[in-house]
Amino acid sequence: MQLFSCQSCDQVLFFENTACERCGHKLGYLPTINSLSALTSTDGGLAWHALDPRADDGPYRFCANHAHDACNWLIPASQQGQEFCIACQFNRTIPNLSVPGNLERWRKIEVAKHRLFYTxxxxxxxxxxxxxxxxxxxxxxxxxDVPHETPVMTGHQNGLITIALREADDAQREKMRMEMGEHYRTLLGHFRHEIGHYYWNLLVRDGQWLAQCRAIFGDDRMDYQQALQRHYENGPPKGWRTQYVSEYATCHPWEDFAETWAHYLHIVSTLETAWAYGMTVREQPGNPHTLRAMMTDNPYDVATFDTIAQGWLPLTYAVNSLNRSMGLADFYPFVLTPAILRKLDFIHQLVQAARTQ
Structure with a gap:
């Protein structure tokens, strides 16, 4: 995630900010130009002009979900009949906001979903x-969840991504993380994993990459339900860490792809944040050269995955060590072996091909 600055007073701004803390200007995100812009009201406060000089002259209005403090994205006021921004127009079902606590849970979900759409x-x-x-x-x-009915399962089916509302409850999510033996479980991680299934359908199944994908991730035609049952009964195969980014990735090629896709999004998003802050990991006397990392370009614009990996791995070593110094769990509790890096490189090629189209 990049850093932003107020066009009125140069105060540093962050993606979810809705008002500048220094000058008080209202803020809105313009996805077409990737700008969090200071705003001035017009049309009696019903529309807004963006102070970012790259923005169109025409006024903007907020997404309808702004009324719930669940979205700060803008829509051109000229788009008649469009109530929702590009991130919120894909919502089909939101929680019942009359239930105590659901509004706050939904807001947490929207924070994660908007970060997904940013990427x-x-x-x-x-x-x-x-x-x-x-x-x-x-x-x-x-x-x-509905009492006395089967609990909602987070998952994907033919483009429909379901997120269980309980995942927005930190205590519930941590309980499930421990019960499932997972190193990492977050709302944003769920979104990145499930959207991986969507893009497998769109870019692999319906694209030109199916044979290459099967050569790297395995044959997706194996029975999915049997594979899941075998995984939950027997656990991952021995030596799985050399080939898979997580235990869950071992159960079926679809899940391997989705887990690897999610990690690719983790990497480029986090590296952009490090790049925005000008972070580098420099080599110290006596330390191996492999501990040096310097991202000179935004990772979203890097042509080869090898360049991304060279920046990512030393950064994870450094930040994991910082976390341990504070007595915290590792920031990135995963090991990227050559086989896993090859899978990530495939995802990068897939993304780059989709961009050119």
Missing amino acids: LLRLHLPMHTRREDPRDGLVFDFLD
Whole structure:
């Protein structure tokens, strides 16, 4: 995530900010130019002008979810009949906001979802609504459990991504993380994993990459339900860490792809943040050269994955060590072996090909 600055007073701004703490200007995000812009009201406060000089002259209005403090993205006021921004127009079901606590849970979900869409837009990845693609178009349901019924499962099916509302409860999510034996479980991680299934359908199954994908991740035609049952009964195979980024990735090629896709998004997003802050990991006397990392370009614009990996691995070593110095768990509790890096390189090639189209 890049850093932003107020066009009125140069105060540093962050992605979720809705007002400048220094000058008080209202803020809105313009996805078409990747700008968090200071705003001035017009039309009696019903519309807004952006102070970013790159913005169009025409006024803007906020996404309808701004009324719930769940979105700070803008829409051109000229887009008649469009209530929701590009990130929120894919929502199909949101929680019942009359239930105590659901508004705050939904806001947490939207923070994660908007960060996902920031990355998808920065990567110029295609995405189709259910109106554009009634069978496989992207759509989100954020669902709460119903008493005496089967609990909601977070997952993906033919473009429909379901996020269980309990995942927005930190205590519940941590409990599930421990019960599932996972190193990492976050709302943003769920979104990045599930969108990986969507892009497997869109870019691999319906694209030109199926044979190459099967050569790297395995044959996706194996029975998925049997593979899941075998995984939960027997656990991962011995030596899995040399080939898979997580235990869950071992259960089926679809899950291997989705887990690797999620890690690719973790990497480029985090590296952009490090790049925005000008962070480097420099070699010290006596330390191996491999501990040096310096990202001179935004990772979203890097042509080869090898350049990304050279920046990522030393950064994780450094930040993991910083966390341990504070008595915290590792920032990135994963090991990227040559086999896993090859899979990440495939994801990078897939993304780059989609961008050129």
